[in-house]
Amino acid sequence: MTATSEDILGTAAAWKGQGRGVALATVTLTWGSSPRPVGSQLVVDQDGHMMGSVSGGCIEGAVVREAVAAIKDGKPRLLDFGVTDEQAWDVGLACGGKVQVFVERVG
Amino acid sequence: MKLETLKAVQAARESRRAVVLVKRIADGAEALVYGESVDGELASAPDVLAAARAALASGRSDTVETSAGKVFLHAFVPARRLIVVGAVHIAQALVPMAAMTGFDVVVIDPRRAFAADHRFPNVTVVQEWPDEAMERLKPDATTAVVTLTHDPKLDDPALEVALKSDAYYVGSLGSRRTHEKRKARLTEVGISEAQFARIHGPVGLNIGAKSPAEIAISILAEIIQTHAASGQPAERPAKAA
Known part of the structure; x- marks a missing residue:
């Protein structure tokens, strides 16, 4: 395996090794023209540093907030994003697609 | 995600071995399914195992309903x-x-x-x-x-x-x-x-x-x-x- 910027799990392990609180967000379902395929991942630490992506950048802010909360309370979360979401103006997908993102603490 | 699970997935990727990470959405329970072996209670249900093997063969990740609840099948296939x-x-x-x-x-x-x-x-x-x-x-x-x-x-x-x-x-x-x-x-x-x-x-x-x-x-x-x-x-x- 070549070391690339896409090695999200490697980054998660490395951050964990540095003693940081770490969470992973994973795209588990998509509908319509979602920007990133199922399985795409974002790694987040307790301070909100992130690597990778679960969208074209439109929902990462909200996902990072939930990830930081998951690091604190240890509870996994399933997040839904889409144009019909009530938070549409904050985190709606401009492309009109919908995605489901699973967020969980590592370790 | 348990750190051991993460490390096992990384080890599989480094040795260019395909693996499917089975994850129950409700509680985050995990299992790993390889071509020839299985690691984890969750994959003991026949329908879960069958779905995981299908994901292993196709290389496609997906969310499916099973007898063990809703699970996400995360396929990690060797890189091109x-x-x-x-x-x-x-x-x-x-x-x-x-x-x-x-x-x-x-x-x-x-x-x-x-x-x-x-x-x-x-x-x-x-x-x-x-x-x-x-x-x-x-x-x-x-x-x-x-x-x-x-x-x-x-x-x-x-x-x-x-x-x-x-x-x-x-x-x-x-x-x-x-x-x-x-x-x-x-x-x-x-x-x-x-x-x-x-x-x-x-x-x-x-x-x-x-x-x-x-x-x-x-x-x-x-x-x-x-x-x-x-x-x-x-x-x-x-x-x-």
């Missing part, structure tokens, strides 16, 4: 490989771009001055004769091969192995005239017309590339295009928004 013959200037541009795109990259060049490690940081450089290295690396249906040396005694033996393999892309640097001469030489060693026709030559998409980096982009673009057309699942991005 790119074998570059010739540690030349174009390779110096092509290799990092291909790595960034998600390819496992191997560079082959028996010439010490070219194969020097400092020219290709973080990449496997094999300092062997191309035919021997290629026989050992065994190009498969997830492998692309491109020859860049311009030297028949290095390019031709590598092409011979590549054309007899399942490699989904075979490209070779050289002008039309060079390519015609190559055809004559390879025909003499028993490569058929149909086999030779698999070579992308002149190599790369015609974007008017001139510099080594531009030529590298045209080659990588052609490899991506060929891969997408072949319908393989690995790392194929969804349609852009």
Whole structure:
């Protein structure tokens, strides 16, 4: 395996090794023209540093907030994003697609 | 996600072994399903195991309803490989771009001055004769091969192995005239017309590339295009928004 910027799990392990609180967000379902395929991942630490992506950048802010909360309370979360979401103006997908993102603490 | 699970997935990826991570959405319970073995209680339900094996075969991740609840099947299949013959200037541009795109990259060049490690940081450089290295690396249906040396005694033996393999892309640097001469030489060693026709030559998409980096982009673009057309699942991005 070549070391690339896409090695999200490697980054998660490395951050964990540095003693940081770490969470992973994973795209588990998509509908319509979602920007990133199922399985795409974002790694987040307790301070909100992130690597990778679960969208074209439109929902990462909200996902990072939930990830930081998951690091604190240890509870996994399933997040839904889409144009019909009530938070549409904050985190709606401009492309009109919908995605489901699973967020969980590592370790 | 347990740290042990994460490390097990990483170990599988490093040894180019396919694995499916089964995860129950409700509580985050996990299991790992490999081609021949299973690790984790969650995958003991026959329908969960069957769904995981299907994901392992297709390389596609998905969320499915099972007798054990709603589970996410995260398929980690080995990355596409790119074998570059010739540690030349174009390779110096092509290799990092291909790595960034998600390819496992191997560079082959028996010439010490070219194969020097400092020219290709973080990449496997094999300092062997191309035919021997290629026989050992065994190009498969997830492998692309491109020859860049311009030297028949290095390019031709590598092409011979590549054309007899399942490699989904075979490209070779050289002008039309060079390519015609190559055809004559390879025909003499028993490569058929149909086999030779698999070579992308002149190599790369015609974007008017001139510099080594531009030529590298045209080659990588052609490899991506060929891969997408072949319908393989690995790392194929969804349609852009």
